[in-house]
Amino acid sequence: MKKLCLMQMLFFSMTLCLSTAFAQFEPHTQTGLPEGAIARFGKGDIQEIMYSPDGTQLAVTTSIGVWLHDARTGEELDLITGGHTDRVYAAAYSPDGETIATISRDKTVRLWDIQTRKNIKTLKGHTEGISSIAYSLDGKTIATGSADRTVRLWSARTGQNIKTLEGHNYVINSVKYSPDSDTLVSTSRDGTVRFWDVLTGRPLKTLTGYSYPITYSPGGDTLLITSCLERIMYSPDDDTVTEIISSEPETVYILNMDAEQPLRPLTTLNTVDCIAYSPDGKMVAIGSEGVVQLWDTHAEQPIKSLIKRTVSPKCIAFSADSKTIAIGYSDGTMQWWSVGTGEHTKTFTGYISNQGPIEYAPDGKTIAITDEGHGVSLWNANTGKHLKTLKGHESFISSIAFSPDGGTLATGSIDGTARLWDTHTGKNLIVLVAHEEGIDMLDYSPNGKTLATHSTDNEVRLWNTHNGKNIKTFERRLGVGSRFAYSPDGQIFATNWSGKSVQLRDTNTGKNIRTLPGHAWYIVFSPDGKTIATYTKKAVQLWDTTTGKNIKTLNTPKAFATAIVHLQDKPYAITTYESQRALLWDLTTGQRTKTFEKQEDGLFSALGHTLFGWLNFNKVAPWNYTIIFSPTADTFVTAGNNPVRLYNIATGKQIGKPIKHLKDEGGYTVVTYSPDGKTVATIPVGENFLGGTIRLWDVATRKLLKTLRGHSNCEYENSVAYSPDSNTIATAHKDGTVILWDLPSRK
Secondary structure, three states: OOOOOOOOOOOOOOOOOOOOOOOOOOHHHHOOOOOOEEEEEOOOOEEEEEEOOOOOEEEEEEOOEEEEEEOOOOOEEEEEEOOOOOOEEEEEEOOOOOEEEEEEOOOEEEEEEOOOOOEEEEEEOOOOOEEEEEEOOOOOEEEEEEOOOEEEEEEOOOOOEEEEEEOOOOOEEEEEEOOOOOEEEEEEOOOEEEEEEOOOOOEEEEEEOEEEEEEEOOOOOEEEEEEOOEEEEEOOOOOOEEEEEEOOOOEEEEEEOOOOEEEEEEEOOOOOOEEEEOOOOOEEEEEEOOEEEEEEOOOOOOOEEOOOOOOOEEEEEEOOOOOEEEEEEOOOOEEEEEOOOOOEEEEEOOOOOOEEEEEEOOOOOEEEEEEOOOEEEEEEOOOOOEEEEEEOOOOOEEEEEEOOOOOEEEEEEOOOEEEEEEOOOOOEEEEEEOOOOOEEEEEEOOOOOEEEEEEOOOOEEEEEOOOOOEEEEEOOOEOOOOOEEEOOOOOEEEEEEOOOOEEEEEOOOOOEEEEEOOOOOEEEEOOOOOEEEEEOOOEEEEEEOOOOOEEEEEEOOOOOEEEEEEEOOEEEEEEEOOOOOEEEEEOOOOEEEEEEOOOOOOHHHHHHHHHOHHHOOOOOOHHHEEEEEOOOOOEEEEEEOOOEEEEEOOOOOEOOOOEOOOOOOOOEEEEEEOOOOOEEEEEEEOOOOOOOEEEEEEOOOOOEEEEEEOOOOOOOOOOEEEOOOOOEEEEEOOOOOEEEEEOOOOO
C-alpha cells in the first residue's frame, strides 16, 4: 500500500470490502457493541482469568468487558460489557456466583446479574481509576483499590461506600480478603503491604519490602507474597511518591500469617508476572518471562515448568478441581494446561493486546491486525472469523503492508527484521535480516517486485520480494518528509536525503539513474510518472523524470505548509500561510490561480483578526498544520491544532464553518477522507481527549453525520480504514479491538 508523506497526509485510506451485512457473525461475539457499530474484531486485551464459584464457567476479563466460557469445553458463552466509559481493569464473582463486579479506569464499579447480563448497580466514589476488586466471603462487602491511593469498602446490597481506608502513598494494585473475611490486605507500588480490620477499618500492621502479586492460601494460614526490590523516591514537601526505580529479580515467598515470617522463598526466573494458589492448597503457580512454574507448597524446587513462550503470562487461574490451569498471555492468547501431565490441551485466540497498525488486503476480504504481543492476526472481513496468527518477530511490529496482489503480507519490527508471509497459509516465506536497529517504515513497489524498508539506523534498503535478496542499501540520513517514493509503474525509486539531492534509482538494480539538484523534504510523482514534484517549506520544483530537467521552480518563502495535487493531469501546489489563507499555484507556469480565504469563526474571532492582530490571534503552528486532498481532488482540508477547515477547489470557498475541538479534547486533529471523497473523519490525537471519539462529516455541507465512540481511543495514525464503496469505516482501538461502523446516508 502506498505510503504518503507524514506532513502531507497523517492518515491513509485502507481498503475494506464488506459484501455481507454481518449476518454470519455469531450473535454472542457481537454483544455489547458501542452504539452505531455493526461488528467487532478482537475481544480486547486480557487482564485476568477466574473461575466461577461453582467451577462451571471461566471468566476472562478484558479491556472491554468479561467474556464467559464453559469451563469444561471452553465454548464461548457471552460477553458482559457496556456502561463503562473507559477500559475495564478487573472483575470478581460474588461468592454465590449470581453477580459479577467489574471495575474500570472510569472510576466506577458495576455489578452485573450473571443470568440476565444486566447492570444492576453502579458504585461511585473513587476519584481516580479503580485497579483492583475483591468480594468478602459472605458476599456482603466489596473492597476496591484505586489510583487515588485509597481502599474503599462497599455494601454489595445497597452500593453504599461504608469505609475509606487511607495510608498508602501510591497507586494501590491489589486488595484481597482473608478466607474468613475479617482481614483485608492491600498492596501498593509504594512498597508496602497493609493489613486492615474489616469491621473497624483500622490498620492492623504494615509490611515493607513486599508488593503485588499477592494471594491467600485457601485455608488462610499462609500468604503468597512477592518481594519488592524497588527504591521509592518521595517528594520532600508532602511525602508522596515521585518516582519508583525497579530492581530485579523478584522472589515469591510463602508467608506464615501467625508469625508474619516467610517460610521459604520460591525463586523464579526473573520479574514475577502472576501467581496463584490451587483450590486444594497443595500447589502454587508462578508466571515469569514466558514460563509458568508449578510448585508443591512443601517442596524446595518446582515440580514442573510449562513450555517457555516468547511472551509473558499476564494471569493464571486453577480450575475448581485443581486439575487444569488457564493462562492468559500478553499476545492475546489463552491456553489450558493439564496440571498432572503438563500438557497443553486448548488454545483460545482473539484476545488482542494494544493495537499497532491495521491493514486491509487489496480485495477487502482480509484484515490484518497487529498487537503488542509481536504478532499479526488475520481475520475474514465478511464473516468476522479469526483465520490465523502470524508469529515470529521478537519485538513490536511497527509497520505492515499487503503486496499489491494480496498474496503476501510484509511486516517490519523494531527487532530489526522484516518478514514476508503467505496470507493464505500463514507461512513465513522470507526473513529479511540486515538492519541493526528497528524498522519504522516499509512499502511495496506498485508491481510488487520490490520492498523498501527504512530503519532508525538511517538506512534504506531495497529487497527483491521473490528471493529476499538485498538489492541496495543507502546509508545516509533521510529528510524530514517522505523517506522514499515509487513511480506508478514501480520502475523508479526516489529518495530524499537530508540536505542532499533527490536520487532516482532503478528498483531492479538499485543503480542511481538520475540526480535532481538541490534538496527536498517531500517527493510526489505525477499519475503518469512523467514528472516529479519536490518541495520544501521555501520552494516547489517540478522535474522531468526522463531527462532530470527542471521544468519550473516556485519560490514559497513564507509558506507554512505545502501540498501537491494533480488536477486534470496538471500539477498544482497549494500553500498555506500564517494568516490561514491558502493559495493555488499552477506548477507548469508558476502562476497563482486561486486564493482561498478562511471564514471567520465568529464575531470575536473577526474582531481579533482585524483589530488585535498584534496579539497573534488566529496564528497557526507550522509543525501541526497539514493539507489533505480528497481522493477526487475536488476539495481539501487544512488541519492541525487549529480548527479543521474544508475548502472547495473549484469555487475557492470554505465549506461551512470550521470544525472545532470537542470539550476536553486536546492535542491536534488528523483527518482522513472516504474513497469517494464525500465524507471526512476527524480524529483527535493527544493525551487529553475523549476516548475513541471520531466524528464523520458530509464534505458538501460540512454537516455532522455521526459521532463514533469506541471502547478506547485510536492511538495510531493508521488506525482508521474505509471500505472501497465508502459505506463502512473500521477503527482500531487501544483496547485490542477493531470496530466496524455503518456510515449514514449522505444524500
